[in-house]
Amino acid sequence: MPLEPLIFSYSRKGRKGYSLPRPFHPAPHSIPSESLRTTPPFLPEVNEQDVIRHFVHLSQMNFAVDTGFYPLGSCTMKYNPKLNEIIANLPGIRNLHPLQPVETVQGILQIYSELEKMLCEIFGMDAFTLQPAAGAQGEFTAMLLIRAYFQKKGMKQKNQVIIPDSAHGTNPASARMAGFEVHQIPSDARGLVSLHTLQKAVTERTAAFMLTNPNTLGLFEQDILKIAEILHNVGAQLFYDGANANAILGISRPGDMGFDVIHTNLHKTFSTPHGGGGPGAGPVGVKSHLIPFLPVPRILHDDNGYHLSEDFPDSIGRMKSFFGNTGVLVRAYVYIRELGAEGLKAASQAAVLNANYLLHRLKEAYQVPYPGFCKHEFVLSAEKQKRESGVRGLDIAKRLMDFGFHPPTVYFPLIVKEALMIEPPETESLEQVKKFADALLQIAVEAKETPDVVKNAPHTTEIQRPDEALAARKPDLAFPSPYSQKSGEIGWN
DSSP states (O other): OOOOOHHHHTOOTTOOSOOOOOOSSOOOSOSOGGGSOSSOOOOOOOOHHHHHHHHHHHHHTSOOTTTSOOOBTTTOOOOOOHHHHHHHTSHHHHTOOTTSOGGGOHHHHHHHHHHHHHHHHHHTOSEEEOOOSSHHHHHHHHHHHHHHHHHHTTOTTOOEEEEETTSOTHHHHHHHHTTOEEEEEOBOTTSSBOHHHHHHHOOTTEEEEEEESSOTTSOOOTTHHHHHHHHHHTTOEEEEEETTGGGTTTTOOHHHHTOSEEEEOHHHHTOOOOOTTOOOOOOEEEOGGGGGGSOSSEEEEETTEEEEEOOOTTOOOOSSSSSOOHHHHHHHHHHHHHHHHHHHHHHHHHHHHHHHHHHHHHTTTSBOSSOSOOSSOEEEEOHHHHHHHOOOHHHHHHHHGGGTOOOOEESOSTTSTTEEEEOOOTTSOHHHHHHHHHHHHHHHHHHHHOHHHHHTOOSSSSSOOOOHHHHHHSOOOSOBOTTOSSTTOBSOO
């Protein structure tokens, strides 16, 4: 028989951690006999204290931003202020129902409307929709807006989207889902967009260029105004992937750079929890010429208060049931109101300072494929370690877990071999960032002197090196059952 999971090791016959009142009425006799169990359910018999300890132990096996540094490149895993959670959990917000009459939800509509205006000011756009439930859906929404814009103008030949090779993987997927052809262009020796290459790629068929700025290498596209000019000269749109907006708040605005449409990840830039598939929010902002195509319903305000309108004939329609992920939107609203303009700017400045401090500390121990100052994140390469001792980027990331740190993003962007993509957000203290740098420097020494220690890491975690591809494709979420047909079979019978 397979080994019993931990909770079953506490089980003793007759032990229980609950008490139920006696039923007021006898059990009904109308349940068909074939629907009744003939064997008792396979459940542990445990007391309340053992149950509590079991689940607390499980929680301690997980890593979270509340327990340690989470330098996940391109994802901005920053600490989430608990005030945001308190406000989002207020009864007047938590207990809202999406089918309530509009006159009973004036408060949340005011929050939505003010958040739209805040985002317009922060990013230099003319209007926002809060509907998209994630960054990728925000990208897709933006591509649908661009398609609708050109269809309205009768320019169906605009069917190609250009994407740099450093782009997030969702960019080409979003463009393809919206019906566009995708054309990828290589970065230049600086890790930036080559104006020459872009100019050659742009044609009368070009509908849009999807760009992250700063890009996924953590580098600011210093030619952005010329890039916008190249696109606009052929009537194409410039799309801003806002995944890295944590680097520019209060410093620069995509709308001022020449971008026509932008998505932003509220769950990254504005400090709301994310990971594990959700929750998220990917609002989309547009310049005035794209406003008619925004999703409906849209929030309008007049002397009678706030209301939702679908009276926009050129709209691309709904992108989400009802309006959006309310909890995430409220948390972002609170975060922006807490910090204000100067606070948001200070947050980005601290994030950029943390990243450049780490880059300076680590640039001698690891290869830096694109040297120079970075923004909020940077990319190292473990090519030297792999060449000298066979230690790969994945090994280094695994070894970091023994020091109490979450691994950074590895093997992305794809244009960097053995990539280690590191983002220290502004919420990490200098002391924490120093400890992280010290750990990576020690691992670099270990890779040279005792490489097997790194290759076999982690050594201190509950699980060492699972087959991650198999775990994703065939997750084993059940526990061993004595009712299984075959020895070693896992799951319910």
